[in-house]
Amino acid sequence: MRATLRWAHADLRTHRGEALFLVLATAGIVVSLLLAAALFGYATNPWQRTFSQTHGAHVWIHTDSRTVLDGLSVLDGVEATAGPYDTAATSLSVRGTRANVELRATPSAPAVGRPLLTAGHWLDPTTPDGVVLESRLARALLAGPGDTLSLPQGHGQLTVVGIAETAEARYRPGEQPGIVWALPSAVHHPTGQIIGLRLTNPAETGYAVQRAVTALGASAIGEVSTWQQARAEAQGDNRLLGQVLGLFGCGALMAAGFAVHGAIATRIRGHLRDISVLKAIGFTPSQVIRVFLLQHIAYALIGALAAVTATEALGGRVTGRLGDSVRLWRVLPGHTTTQLAVPAAVVLFIAATTGLAAWRAGRVPSVPGARPVFVNGIRQARASGTRTSKRLPVLMRQAFEVRVPAPLVLGLHATLARPARSLATIARLCLPLLLITVALSAWTTLDRFHRDPERIGVPAALTVHTDNDLDDRDVRALLERDPQVAAAYPGVEVAALVPGQTATIALRGLGIRGSSYPYTLAEGRTARTSDEAVAGQGLLDLLDVRVGDWVRMTVGDQPQILHIVGRSIEPENGGRVISTTLDTLRENDPDLSPTLYQLRLRPGADPSAVAHRLAVAGRGHLDVNAATNPADELSSLRGVVVGLILVLGLIGLVEVLTAIGGMIREGERDLPAWKAIGLSQRHITAVTMTSVSCTAFAAYVAATALGTPLARWLIDAQGRSSGIGAGIAQDPPVLLLVLLGVATVLGAAAVAALPAARAARRRLADTLAAVA
Incomplete structure (x- = not known):
């Protein structure tokens, strides 16, 4: 053993730089894999934890205000229900910030889908105008308990009494309205209802939605959201970061293993005489192999321990989601196991590649032959x-x-x-x-x-939503009057039931004939005539269709049949979007009027300045938001x-x-x-x-x-x-x-x-x- 240690010490003194780089490379690989594990946990566990703590509903169904929803609670496979609750779509503003919201009349704290309070308290009858805001909406409005929110057109004010987390789809400007829980007395003019279904078997979500739609009728359904959609949205790009780190970490591990193998093989070729001398003085082949193996396992162990120490000591101090993921990862059940398994796997992989190369050293003869x-x-x-x-x-x-x-x-x-x-x-x-x-x-x-x-499918810089007090002609004239607005595309977006009635998708009508919306196409062509549309990849996968196929969907009680002529790059709604022109949708509903406008700005225009001017010119009738770039x-x-x-x-x-x-x-x-x-x-x-x-x-x-x-x-x-x-x-x-x-x-x-x-x-x- 003493001779082995002396040989290893002499070799280390000769190759200090190479040993240092091997230690640093191993440390970097382990850090990458540990951060990947933390990001995967951060992507999945927060939503899962919230869903469990709130006893979340697996399906949320929006309907009109006249539909009777009591029969859904007795459907086969439904364990419990949340609601039904009356809802009203409106907007709230505070200190110049405005957001679209869904007021939800909640007389008492629900047993299913109950919000998880993080600040303030729950609704109290002594404060009839009090509301509880979903946490992301509260951050967007910069509002907290005690703040006063204004309803549009002077219809009153609401007081924030609490902030809560929920496992439902959260607020996204211009896409998903924020949830506001209020007492029934604060929801003056309900426009719809919502009911949540908690299922005995979450794997049968699609079948449960199909039964619910059959029981209520397709014309009564406004929108259906499932727990899978909410989870995918909550995971978002955190999961992508975890995948990137995991992919590169595994690739770097392979590269490091090959590098170690090559280093040992090269060193063996250069030390043939020394190895022969070792064997001549009594070293066995297994001892020679052990010299190289233990030496590089020691390098790997030092690098792995340094990586674990650095991740624990410094990972939580990093700003942004990496630091958040490490801090949350520490309290998750599998943290200790992963923290031990990842470095152990890296060390074992390096040991395997080292052993393969060191095995060649054991085969070196005691008397080396002449070399070329x-x-x-x-x-x-x-x-x-x-x-x-x-x-x-x-x-x-x-x-x-x-x-x-x-x-x-x-x-x-x-x-x-x-x-x-x-x-x-x-x-x-x-x-x-x-x-x-x-x-x-x-x-x-x-x-x-x-x-x-x-x-990436975001050709418009601003999205403008309007209320019913302005007609299309007035809105377009107001928008196009701004010198920095290059084009305004009127449109509407509605929820549509897919064939089989197992989920809802976004059906979008943007632009009119002669002024078509500039979709970013990856395949096919734009919609030119009636009944033509482009679709996102998520919709093609959901319906198992391709460009060139015809699809049938239901909007209320009206069927809509469209010919998919192109695939667009669609970052919204997980790509489950089908887009056509506003004229095509008006063929089924001539009274359909635009509810949103997509604005393209001139080169060099400042989106925030344009948004401010338009909001002032709209006098409270326009809700202007910057388009979200993923x-x-x-x-x-x-x-x-x-x-x-x-x-x-x-x-x-x-x-x-x-x-x-x-x-x-x-x-x-x-x-x-x-x-x-x-x-x-x-x-x-x-x-x-x-x-x-x-x-x-x-x-x-x-x-x-x-x-x-x-x-x-x-x-x-x-x-x-x-x-x-x-x-x-x-x-x-x-x-x-x-x-x-x-x-x-x-x-x-x-x-x-x-x-x-x-x-x-x-x-x-x-x-x-x-x-x-």
Whole structure:
């Protein structure tokens, strides 16, 4: 054991930098995987915890105010109900901020779907105008207990008495109204009803919705929302961040494993004499294997422990959702298990790759055979029986004839003369570079979505909702009067029942013939004639249809049959949206009037300034909101990408150091011949630098060729799974890829300069002794 420790200590002193990089790379991998686990827990568990604590309903059904809902409580599979409650759609404003809301008449705290109070108290009959706000709505209004909210057109005021969490779909400006719980006396003019169903078997949600629609009649249904939709919305981009971290963490783990394997294999080739000496003095093959195995397991353990310590000590202090996810993850039941399992899995994986390479060390004979030597760039096999390549010397002579510098020729030949080893090195270095290319593609996609929102299906900068006091002509004249409004597209959005009556989708009519809405299409074409529409990927998946199919849906008691002629990039409602023109919807309902307007602004216009002017000009009749860009919610992904690139860069650096060590050891056999033909120390240094640069360049070319299409496929696959749809991926700019290649090649050459110069300064007697 003492001899083993002394050997490990001597090896550590010789390869300090490589050991440090292995520790840092392992730490980065473990941190990435731990943060991925935290984000997955943060994405799922908060909603699940809220749903459990509030005894949430699995289905919420909106109907008109005349429908009798008592029969739903006796349907097969319904365990309990919440409500029915009268509802009224209105808006609330405070300190200049306005939001669309749903007032829900709640006489007492419900047993199913009961709000979870986080501030203030529940409704009290002593405060008849008191209301409880859903938490996201309260944050949007910057309102808290004690604040006064104004109803539109001077219809009164409401007082906030509490803030509550709910497992239902939460407030989204311009898309989902916020929930406001109020006493029945505060809901003066109900316009509808809502009832919640808690099911005995949540897996049968679709069947339960179908039975409820059959019992009530399709014409009575306004909207149906399920627990799966609420959960998917709550998870949102947190789950995407977790997937990104998990994907890159696993990829980095594979790259690190291959790097460790290559490092040990190269070191074994360079220490054949030392290993033979160890065996000659009594070391068994198992002891030799144990030397390498324990040494690299120690590196992995140190890196894993450092990662766990850093995550626990600093993870909760990070601002944003990463810090929130780590703080919440600490109190979840599976925290301790995951915190132990992830580092253990990483250490075991590195141990497996280490053991495979160390096994080769155990097979080294006690008396090593003679090794091949390079003389003047020509490989001659000594005592090996291999044949000399005839093609490379011809190419070398031709290169010398055209006066190609000798270091360049010899360096390139040193790479090509050992194809198996060179290809293995290129493959190991290619993997981190490939992942870096994928990360740059993700960065570029996000950046272009921020700069060009129309690429992700958000061509309009503002959304305007109106009340019934202004007609379409007056609203359009008011909007188009603003000098910075380029176009105003009138529209309406209603909930429609899908075939089978198991869910509702968003049916949208935007624009009129001659002024069609500029949808971002990934497939097909725009709607040109009557009954044509474009649909999001989420709707195509829900209905199992494709572009070119006809779909039938129900709006109230009116069927609507549309021909899908295109697939649009649709970030809203999980892509479960079908869009046509307003004229098409008016064919079924001639009295249909626009309730919203999508505004495109002129280049350079300030959306907030335009929104303020329009709100003032509307005199309380217009609700103007900035269009939501999904890329804004993924801004924290930029920091994640930077961190992953650093980790992958460390792994690539480890592989470059391994390649340099192997090339220097191989070059020791050629050093006497190079000096004999008159090469200076600077020329010999340039040979090694050229060989390393050629290897790095080949790895970069392979990584770029494979990484760019892989990144496009991964990003589009994520777009399809989220409902947005494929066609959103953007390739990195050519200049960025060129800079990556230049940094890779020049970085490899710079790292190789110092060890190559040291090797070139070795005395000839030492070199001959090393290769003997």
